[in-house]
Structures are given as structure tokens and as C-alpha cells.
Amino acid sequence: MNKLELRLVGAQVLTPIGLGDMPLSLAEGQIVDDSTGREVDLSGFLVLPGIVDAHGDGFERHLAPRRGAMKDLDQGLIAAEAELAANGITTAMLAQFYSWEGGMRGPEFAEQVFTAITAIGAGVMTDLRAQLRFETSMLEHYDLVQKMIARHGIGYVVFNDHLPHEALEKGKRPPRLTGQALRIGRNPEKHLEFMQGLHARMGDVPNALTKLSADLLTQGVLLGSHDDRTVEGRAAARARGVTIAEFPETAEAIEAACAGKDPVIMGAPNVVRGGSHNGNVSAIEMVMMGLVDALASDYHYPSLRRAAFLLADSGVTDLTAAWALISSGPAQVLGLADRGELSPGKRADLVVMDAKTRTVAATIAGGRVSYMSGEAAARFVGAS
Missing domain, CATH: 2.30.40.10 (Urease, subunit C, domain 1)
Incomplete structure (x- = not known):
């Protein structure tokens, strides 16, 4: 072209x-x-x-504008790319789940999304890249997910754990379980049984995750952890080579990441809203303390540029440093030295x-x- x-x-x-x-x-x-x-x-x-977006799942709205309408993923991604471009984003990391939650977060849908990203990549102007968000409790899928990563040339993998462990440990029914199960066409009781089985095997996760991380690192894959809460959790991730801290939820976890020279990515919507929507640490406060390397769109693409101007206008930092949080900062975190x-x-x-x-x-x-x-x-x- x-x-x-x-x-x-x-x-x-x-x-x-x-x-x-x-x-x-x-x-x-x-x-x-x-x-x-x-x-x-x-x-x-x-x-x-x-703008370089290091993590965003706003594209999901284009893939399934209505429940069950998930037919032409390539057309949905083309529409998402148009939204990215209209918001000044030139490189976008599309964050796709590989999760026990099923539906648009299930393994089968992830395969379709990654295939569609490859199919349209050469025909769009925005540099679209795939990020795989893997739920670490899925022990039976470790080999499968590693093959998927290699098959699609995925360069950035983030580890999540969204199981409601506290409720499961107490034998309670997790909130929203019925709606979640019905949304993916699964019997609620079967879904609860499945979650309980995953929870029961969490003791086997650390060793499996250490091996998977080592294998992916040898392939040159960037590794990140999502929603770090504790100093110990961040240290355990770093020991595995999982060096990127995405959306850490507490000041302690962010300070631990910075002490270990681990890049910290926070959400731009957190900045625009003036705080986290679910009570986590304030991104603005962390930027003021110099503890944030990059801002990401998370779920809202317009928030990136809005966050940069808000930080500059409010005197938190100057425009050069504020814009770096959505351009050179994320580029460095992702190893993209050419932009x-x-x-x-x-x-x-x-x-x-x-x-x-x-x-x-x-x-x-x-x-x-x-x-x-x-x-x-x-x-x-x-x-x-």
C-alpha cells in the first residue's frame, strides 16, 4: 500500500x-x-x-453487538479498527480471554478471534496485535493454550485468576452464578460444580504456571499478571519472569512492582473517572508518585487521549510526560522500539x-x- x-x-x-x-x-x-x-x-x-494501547477489550462490543450475534468476527474487528483509528490509536493490543467462563471468554471463541485478527491484519491500517488472557486455574488446558499461542504467534500473554475463591472455599454459591451459566448455555449447578473442581486443584497451579512461563519465555513471549493485590503475589510473578503488572489493585502491589523494576500498566478510565470503578487504587495518585509506566484503554478507547489531557490540564504532569503514558511508555513496555x-x-x-x-x-x-x-x-x- x-x-x-x-x-x-x-x-x-x-x-x-x-x-x-x-x-x-x-x-x-x-x-x-x-x-x-x-x-x-x-x-x-x-x-x-x-497512541499505543497496551491492553483493551473494547473490541468485544463490535464482535457481539447483541447476545448470540457472533457470526462475522472479521467484520466486527474491522468496525473495531475504525473506532481505534477515530480515537488516535495506531497500535492496539486486543485482549482476548481464554477462560472457564465460556462464551466470548471461552477457548473456542478465542481461537476464532485470533484467526480473524490474522485474516484482517494486512487489510487495515492500525497495527492490531493479539494478547491472550489465560485463566491459570485451567490446568487441563496448559498444553492447549501453549499450542494456541505458538499457532497464532501471540507475543503477549497475561495470567488471570477470576475464580471467586472466597465463596467457593466457604461452600457458598458465588454471586451472579446463575446468570453467568445461562448466558453461556450451561446448567447453573453444573457450572458451580465445574468451578468447585477448578478451585480444589489450585494447589497444583504454581508448579504448572512456572513451567508454562518458562516455556513461553524461551519463545520470546512477554508475560504479565493481571490485578496484582499483594507484595508476595508480585514477587512470585516476577520470579517466573512475569514482569509486567497490569492494573494492580493496591498501592502495595504497585510499589513492589516498581521496586523490582517491573513495568506498571494502569487503566485510562480510572484516570478519567477520578478513581477505580470498583474501589481499587487511584491511577491519578500513582501517576503523581511516578509509579506508572503506561495507561491502557481497558474497556474504553476514548479514555486514552482524555486521560493524557486531564493529567496535563490538572498539573499532575506536563503534556509531554502525560502523552508518553499513552505512546512511548506502552511502546517500551511492549518492546516496540520503533514507535x-x-x-x-x-x-x-x-x-x-x-x-x-x-x-x-x-x-x-x-x-x-x-x-x-x-x-x-x-x-x-x-x-x-
């Missing part, structure tokens, strides 16, 4: 040294020192690094925003247009 060769002038451009009025040149899918391409006047706009900032030699990933309204006017991913509208589109198209 053709890649733009342009020289953008007149805009306020965010580089690693700050926001300034300077030209930005693109050629062959990269940021370059200068370009002989067309000149586009973007006065009145901001040009910022393309995340507007400097020569990096991928031409950028978002053009109206300087007054801060609405996304254009998104360019790898030197190709993924989204464009309004006055910015008219200037690009009318450039001569």
Missing part, C-alpha cells in the same frame, strides 16, 4: 523535547529529517505521537487533533491514513 510523503507545517508538534511549532516530515512510513513531499498547512492543529514518539527513524504513527476542541481530526499509522475528517481532511486532500 502507498505510504504518504508529506511535510506538515504550521501545527504544534509534540516531540520528546516538548510541544513546539516545527515542521514534521514523513516518507516511506517513517518520520524523516526532511521530505520533498507535498506540504500540508496544519495551522490550528496539534500533531502528537500515535511512540515523533523523531526521525521512528514509524510515522501520529494523530492530528484540533488544538481548541481536542477532537481527533486525522490518524496516520505507519505512514498510511487510518482516519481523517473535517477541515484536516480538506487540507490533506487539497495539498499541492
Whole structure:
């Protein structure tokens, strides 16, 4: 596909040294020192690094807009990619469950999603990448999940444990069990029995998880843990090579991660809301303390850019550092050294925003247009 060769002038451009009025040149899918391409006047706009989303499951809304409507996953992903681009996201890690919960979180659906991501990947502009979220209690699936990871070339795996252990340990019926079971077409009593069986074998999980982690590390797979709560839990994860801490729930877990130099990813919606929706640690407070390496969309793509501006406007940090939390920060966490900032030699990933309204006017991913509208589109198209 053709890649733009342009020289953008007149805009306020965010580089690693700050926001300034300077030209930005693109050629062959990269940021370059200068370009002989067309000149586009973007006065009145901001040009910022393309957003790198390290973890998001908002794409699920496009795959199943109604219960049971899960037929054409490729078309759903194409619609999700359009939403990503319209929000300035140029690289997206699509977080897909592999869980005992079944339905859209079950192994069969995960296989379909990963197949669809591969099928549409070359035809969309946004760099779509797969993340597998594995429920560690599924001991009988360790070999199967490892084969799935290899089959689809998945480069980032996160370990979860969402079993309601406290209720199961007490012999109680977990909340929402009936609705969850019926949603996936399973008898509630059978579903409870299945969960109890998984809970009873949790003592076997640590050794199995250690072996799986070691095997995946030899394949170059990044490993993360989800919802860390304790210092001990983070230390155990680190000992296995599970170094990325996704959405840790307590200040103690975050401080333990930072002490061990483990990257910390927090949710952008947590920042936008002013706190966690379920009472966990405040992302804003953790950013203020310098304990967060990246923000992720979690379940809401628009929250990424909104979080960055909120942090800058409120004086928590300046725009350069705030935007780094959604661009160069997640790029570094994911090992993507070729993107995340507007400097020569990096991928031409950028978002053009109206300087007054801060609405996304254009998104360019790898030197190709993924989204464009309004006055910015008219200037690009009318450039001569």
C-alpha cells in the first residue's frame, strides 16, 4: 500500500523535547529529517505521537453487538479498527480471554478471534496485535493454550485468576452464578460444580504456571499478571519472569512492582473517572508518585487521549510526560522500539487533533491514513 510523503507545517508538534511549532516530515512510513513531499498547512492543529494501547477489550462490543450475534468476527474487528483509528490509536493490543467462563471468554471463541485478527491484519491500517488472557486455574488446558499461542504467534500473554475463591472455599454459591451459566448455555449447578473442581486443584497451579512461563519465555513471549493485590503475589510473578503488572489493585502491589523494576500498566478510565470503578487504587495518585509506566484503554478507547489531557490540564504532569503514558511508555513496555514518539527513524504513527476542541481530526499509522475528517481532511486532500 502507498505510504504518504508529506511535510506538515504550521501545527504544534509534540516531540520528546516538548510541544513546539516545527515542521514534521514523513516518507516511506517513517518520520524523516526532511521530505520533498507535498506540504500540508496544519495551522490550528496539534500533531502528537500515535497512541499505543497496551491492553483493551473494547473490541468485544463490535464482535457481539447483541447476545448470540457472533457470526462475522472479521467484520466486527474491522468496525473495531475504525473506532481505534477515530480515537488516535495506531497500535492496539486486543485482549482476548481464554477462560472457564465460556462464551466470548471461552477457548473456542478465542481461537476464532485470533484467526480473524490474522485474516484482517494486512487489510487495515492500525497495527492490531493479539494478547491472550489465560485463566491459570485451567490446568487441563496448559498444553492447549501453549499450542494456541505458538499457532497464532501471540507475543503477549497475561495470567488471570477470576475464580471467586472466597465463596467457593466457604461452600457458598458465588454471586451472579446463575446468570453467568445461562448466558453461556450451561446448567447453573453444573457450572458451580465445574468451578468447585477448578478451585480444589489450585494447589497444583504454581508448579504448572512456572513451567508454562518458562516455556513461553524461551519463545520470546512477554508475560504479565493481571490485578496484582499483594507484595508476595508480585514477587512470585516476577520470579517466573512475569514482569509486567497490569492494573494492580493496591498501592502495595504497585510499589513492589516498581521496586523490582517491573513495568506498571494502569487503566485510562480510572484516570478519567477520578478513581477505580470498583474501589481499587487511584491511577491519578500513582501517576503523581511516578509509579506508572503506561495507561491502557481497558474497556474504553476514548479514555486514552482524555486521560493524557486531564493529567496535563490538572498539573499532575506536563503534556509531554502525560502523552508518553499513552505512546512511548506502552511502546517500551511492549518492546516496540520503533514507535511512540515523533523523531526521525521512528514509524510515522501520529494523530492530528484540533488544538481548541481536542477532537481527533486525522490518524496516520505507519505512514498510511487510518482516519481523517473535517477541515484536516480538506487540507490533506487539497495539498499541492
